[in-house]
Amino acid sequence: MAFFRKRQENAQASSFNPDADPYAVLENVGLEMTGHQVLQDISLKLSERRIGIVGLNGSGKSSLIRLLNGLRLPTSGDVRVFGADTKTVQRDLPRYVGFVFQNPDHQAIFPTVEEEIAFGLTQLGASKTEAVSGARVFLERHGCAHLGPKPFADLSEGQKQLICILAVLVMKPKLLVLDEPMSSLDGLATRRIQNLIAALDQRIIMISHDLSLLTSYDRVLWMEGGRLRMDGSPQDVLPAYEADISARADIPVDGDAF
Numbered sequence: 454m455a456f457f458r459k460r461q462e463n464a465q466a467s468s469f470n471p472d473a474d475p476y477a478v479l480e481n482v483g484l485e486m487t488g489h490q491v492l493q494d495i496s497l498k499l500s501e502r503r504i505g506i507v508g509l510n511g512s513g514k515s516s517l518i519r520l521l522n523g524l525r526l527p528t529s530g531d532v533r534v535f536g537a538d539t540k541t542v543q544r545d546l547p548r549y550v551g552f553v554f555q556n557p558d559h560q561a562i563f564p565t566v567e568e569e570i571a572f573g574l575t576q577l578g579a580s581k582t583e584a585v586s587g588a589r590v591f592l593e594r595h596g597c598a599h600l601g602p603k604p605f606a607d608l609s610e611g612q613k614q615l616i617c618i619l620a621v622l623v624m625k626p627k628l629l630v631l632d633e634p635m636s637s638l639d640g641l642a643t644r645r646i647q648n649l650i651a652a653l654d655q656r657i658i659m660i661s662h663d664l665s666l667l668t669s670y671d672r673v674l675w676m677e678g679g680r681l682r683m684d685g686s687p688q689d690v691l692p693a694y695e696a697d698i699s700a701r702a703d704i705p706v707d708g709d710a711f
């Protein structure tokens with residue numbers, strides 16, 4: 454489509470390589486925010502199609518994935534995504550790395566579903582008219598044409614999360630990063646979103662507290678205290694993580710019940 458041209462030109466200018474392997478490289482990464490060392494000593498090469506991230510609340514999972522689409526920049530070390538240093542390509546990163554928030558209400562910014570989807574197309578260089586008609590076609594292709602005119606605020610939680618994922622997918626990112634996308638969904642909505650994600654060609658990195666969603670993944674990263682505690686196959690990492698939780702749950706810690 455003609456409107457992709459503008460962004461493709463930008464992409465060439467900013468030295469992205471969509472075929473880079475590994476697609477993301479973190480070297481001695483640290484992240485400090487308001488005096489708090491949120492991440493430290495993280496070095497990773499990410500090549501796998503499906504990567505899960507686990508860890509307790511506050512362990513640094515969200516901060517880590519925010520580094521991948523430029524929502525955060527490292528305060529030490531380097532992050533390269535698709536061959537480009539995120540510090541120099543921050544503005545163009547969302548074109549390559551789609552980010553789905555845990556809470557859809559934190560992601561959606563437009564009143565209606567159609568406008569939310571159309572926004573992604575304008576980001577690719579479409580005119581307003583092209584974007585609206587493109588959004589309608591895209592929603593229809595995903596069985597959501599009926600949601601197009603609806604106010605985003607009136608959707609169910611499952612519908613909201615589905616639309617947030619579609620709003621990212623319409624930009625055809627090479628990598629989709631998801632921050633606990635199913636945490637507030639019922640069983641049916643979870644299954645539907647899970648099936649949608651599983652069928653995607655894109656590389657996926659997903660945080661989940663529901664470990665069953667990650668058993669088929671290629672690799673799992675376990676974060677603890679802002680560091681990488683374990684990195685391996687789900688068969689190795691998930692049982693170790695569960696065993697650690699069980700061991701901790703049996704030990705009462707003063708002032709740290711929850």
Ligand SMILES: Nc1ncnc2c1ncn2[C@@H]1O[C@H](COP(=O)(O)OP(=O)(O)OP(=O)(O)O)[C@@H](O)[C@H]1O
Nearest residue numbers: 486487489491508509510511512513514515516517
């Ligand atoms: N803007 C900020 N300023 C200072 N500290 C922050 C900021 N944002 C997050 N933190 C802290 O960084 C740590 C890691 O937070 P992060 O949200 O990355 O963890 P998480 O593993 O994703 O947690 P959860 O599972 O609860 O979503 C926490 O201790 C948090 O309080």
